[in-house]
Each structure stands twice: as structure tokens, then as C-alpha cells.
Amino acid sequence: MARIVILTGAGISAESGIRTFRAVDGLWEEHRVEDVATPEGFAADPGLVHRFYNARRRQLLSAEVQPNAAHRALARLEAALPGEVFVVTQNIDDLHERAGSTNVHHMHGRLLTSWCRACDARVPTMGDVGVDSVCPQCGVRGSLRPDVVWFGEIPYGMDVIERELRDCRIFAAIGTSGNVYPAAGFVQFATAMGAHTVELNLEASLTHSLFREVRQGPATVVVPEWVDDILADV
Ligand code: BJW
Secondary structure, eight states: OOSEEEEEOTHHHHTTTOOOSSSTTSHHHHSOHHHHSSHHHHHHOHHHHHHHHHHHHHHHTSTTOOOOHHHHHHHHHHHHSTTSEEEEEOOOSOHHHHHTOOSEEETTEEEEEEEETTTOOEEEOOSOOOTTOBOTTTOOBTOEEEEEOOTTSOOTTHHHHHHHHHTOSEEEEESOOSOSTTGGGHHHHHHHTTOEEEEEESSOOTTGGGSSEEEESOHHHHHHHHHHHHHHHO
């Protein structure tokens, strides 16, 4: 069981060029949440939702988007403390994995897989998907949806996350605004389980007062510093 649980949000990937959701120039400035991040929005206009995720997938796969020093620092922490580090990310990008982290749980899904509602398979997806796409697993046309967790849906692997939080010694939240539950509630659960809690964020999140320690600054600066401090302590 991992002793350090790290929750990451959009802020850790911001310096890799991926927009966050709630900043003034964020993704929700251009799109209504109800239209692109709810099952009802997908049912009403699947083409629009596919286009929204296709654009994000294309950007993620472009040469400009690479893991940054914060992703790499978390991979370094895991390498130094094998089996002790669990990253639970709300992000659907694959930058933690590309940086070298292996114990990563995507609670809000992944951009590089699609979910077939006909056969329930998760299928690797590197190109665009549309309303006429065919599931490579079962051959059904029009059955693919983004493999992401929208509002009103249950995040993936809540049992796994709860098990990890129950046993952790340190809980860190990096680059997440504390707007979205259940992730925003993990700090209270970890505190109740006796963990030291730390927030690393460019700005104070909505839930910053619930953390024992707050480190403010860009993730590429504060995360490597925090990892150095942890490793100096062991
Ligand atoms: C930097 C930085 C830099 C910038 N360095 N930092 C009323 C009360 C409480 C809850 C509810 C309620 N009504 C409904 C709910 C539940 C609802 C919810 O939370 N709603 C709230 C909006 C009120 N939640 C749900 O519906 C969830 N499901 C659920 O609760 O099921 C019930 C259940 C749970 C558990 C067990 C059993 C049952 C599902 C939530 C799904 C969220 N989906 C999305 C989109 C899908 C993926 C995608 O398209 O990418 O996930 S929404 C969006 O928000 C996305 C993100 O993962 C998520 C969180 O955003 P995040 O990462 O925090 O980003 P931002 O933009 O908000 O913040 C960025 C942060 O980075 C900021 O703090 C910056 O300061 C910082 N930053 N640059 C360091 N360089």
C-alpha cells in the first residue's frame, strides 16, 4: 500500500501547455460545462462533444506537449520510494506516465481511450472519433464515447482510492482548484486517517484551509522542491 498519495489536477499540466478548466482563459470559458461534460450534453449533441475531445487529443499528441518538471519530480519520487507512491489524477492526459510514473490512477478517465457502449470495451484512441466511428472490438458503428467521467457519473476506482487514502502517511494535492467532488473531499478523509496534508498550487484553492501545509507557486518549481524535501527526510 502506498504511503504517499498525490492528487493531481489540471494545474500540474498547465506548464506543459494544456489549459486548465476554470482559469479566465480556461476550457470552460469557451464551452458550457453542461454541453461538453455531462452525459446529457453528449446525448443532445455527440458531434460537438467528440469535436471537443478530438481537439484536446490532437493537442496532447502534438510535439509541443511534453511532461514538465513537476511530472518528472513525481516520477523521481516513485523511483526513489518504490511501492510507496500512488498518484490519483483527475487529468485525462498521459503526462504522468510519459514522465515515468507507473502507479497512476485516472479517476476521471483517459483521453487516449474510448469507451464502447455496445461491448463495454476500452479501446486505444490516437485519432479523431465521431458519431459514425466503428468500435474496433465489436464492429458496432456509433457506439464510442469519450472514456471520461462527466458530472453526475461515478469516478473510476473509488474503492481503490479509498483504500490508498486510508493508509497514507502524506496526502498532497497539486494544481487542483477544489471545486469538484469527490476529489475535493479527499483532504478531509486523509486528515481523518491521520495523514499529513499539503497543497501545492499557484493560488490558494477553495479547500486550502483544510490542509496542514500550503506551498504556493508554479508546479514546476514547488513540486521538485517538495520532492527534494520528502527525500531528504527519509
Ligand atoms: C496551477 C498552475 C501551475 C494553474 N502550477 N497550479 C454539490 C455539492 C458537492 C458536490 C456536488 C454538488 N452537486 C453535484 C456534485 C457532484 C459533482 C461536483 O463536484 N460538482 C461541483 C461542480 C459542485 N461531481 C460529480 O458529479 C462527480 N461524480 C460524483 O460525485 O459521483 C457521485 C459519487 C462519487 C463517489 C462515489 C459514489 C458516487 C464527477 C465529476 C466529473 C468531473 N469531470 C471533469 C471533466 C471530465 C474530464 C475532462 O474533460 O478532462 O473533470 S470536470 C473538470 O473538473 C475535469 C477535472 O478533472 C475537474 C477538476 O478540475 P481541476 O483539475 O481542479 O482544474 P481547475 O481548472 O478547476 O483548477 C486548476 C488549478 O490549477 C487551479 O487551482 C489553479 O490555481 C492551479 N494552477 N496553473 C500549479 N502552473
